Amino acid sequence: MTPFGQRLRALRASRGMTQAAMADALQVSAAYLSALEHGRRGRPTAGLIHQICDLFGLIWDDAEELSRLARISHPRIVVDTAGLDAARTELANRLARDIARLPDETVRTMLEALNAATPRRRVRVRAKS
Incomplete structure (x- = not known):
């Protein structure tokens, strides 16, 4: 599951909406919506994120957070360490190899260390006209 998929499922559940009903409202297949929720599909388009925000009445901070979660939710990423030092290349390779076995606390x-070292970028969310 991705952070976006987890949030999408929580939004849907909090409104008592089935996947089929949400898929119908967004004009996508229920299979696609399920794949988004379970992290088997890549990031949704900006247009779909906007539709989701409209469907759930999300504004400003909530809409921005959903967009941020979509940006960090690609289930198959590539880390390019070309030009970086050996330690960073080792870190990327070890993480790719061992991520599934890391304890939750680790x-x-x-994540806390990364959040402290790299501040989040803020994104502008445009209101629908």
């Missing part, structure tokens, strides 16, 4: 600690 993952949380690593």
Whole structure:
């Protein structure tokens, strides 16, 4: 599951909406929606994110957060370490190899360290006209 998929499922569940009903409202297949929720599909388009925000009445901070989650939710990523030092290349390779076996607490600690070292970029969300 991706952060976007987890949030999408929570939004849908909090509104008591089935995948089929949500898929129909967004004019996508229920299979596609299920794949998004389970992290088997790549990032959704900006247009689909906008439709989801409209469907759930998300504004400003909530819409921005959904967009941010979509940006960090590609289930198959490539880390290009060309030109970086050996330690960074080793880190990328070890993470790719061992990520599934890391304990939850280690993952949380690593995310906290990354969040502290690299501030989040803010994104502008345009209102629908």
